[in-house]
Amino acid sequence: MDKRKQLFWSPCAAHCLDLILEDIGNITVLHNTIGNAKRITTFIYRHTWVLNLYRSCSNGIELKSIMDQKIALQSMFASEKxxxxxxxxxxxxxxxxxxxxxxxxxxxxxxxxxxCVSPLVKVLRLVDGDSKPAMGYIYEAMDRAKEQIAKNFNHVDKRWDYQLHRPLHAAAYFLNPK
Known part of the structure; x- marks a missing residue:
């Protein structure tokens, strides 16, 4: 890199975002929350009768659907059945x-x-998708995601600044005709 001053190197954006999400997942409160959500889904999916009872109250189960189906889950566990x-x-x-x-x-x-995680997942979908080249959009998408989660996490900036914040992305952002 020292010999070739005009050569730009940039790590994989998807990998960088995976590392950011991994860092966030290691925060105690989120780690425990994800663990409890896994405990709920594992219990429900391991028992056919319980899964059928859950399906009679709702459909699908993941962290977002757990939140969306809070009332259905509570109704199921509070039911006479x-x-x-x-x-x-x-x-x-x-x-x-x-x-x-x-x-x-x-x-x-x-x-x-x-x-906290949803803005980063949106950026990950952008950079990991095949529908359009993401180079011209990474800078703005990450900037928006950072603004949305800046109040909750300080260490997102560290990964972005040290790994993915490159002149190449800034140039692509400014040259992107949109």
């Missing part, structure tokens, strides 16, 4: 039931997690 089922007395079921019905911090954390 659930209470009289053989699953309701199991230890793992009690833990999941407590997370869904009692732990208000879990629901706040899910919302917090989604609000």
């Amino acid at each position: 659930w209470a009289t089922s053989p699953y309701a007395s199991r230890v793992e079921a009690k833990i999941v039931e407590d997370i869904v019905l009692v732990d208000s911090r879990f629901w706040k954390s899910v919302k917090y997690c989604l609000n």
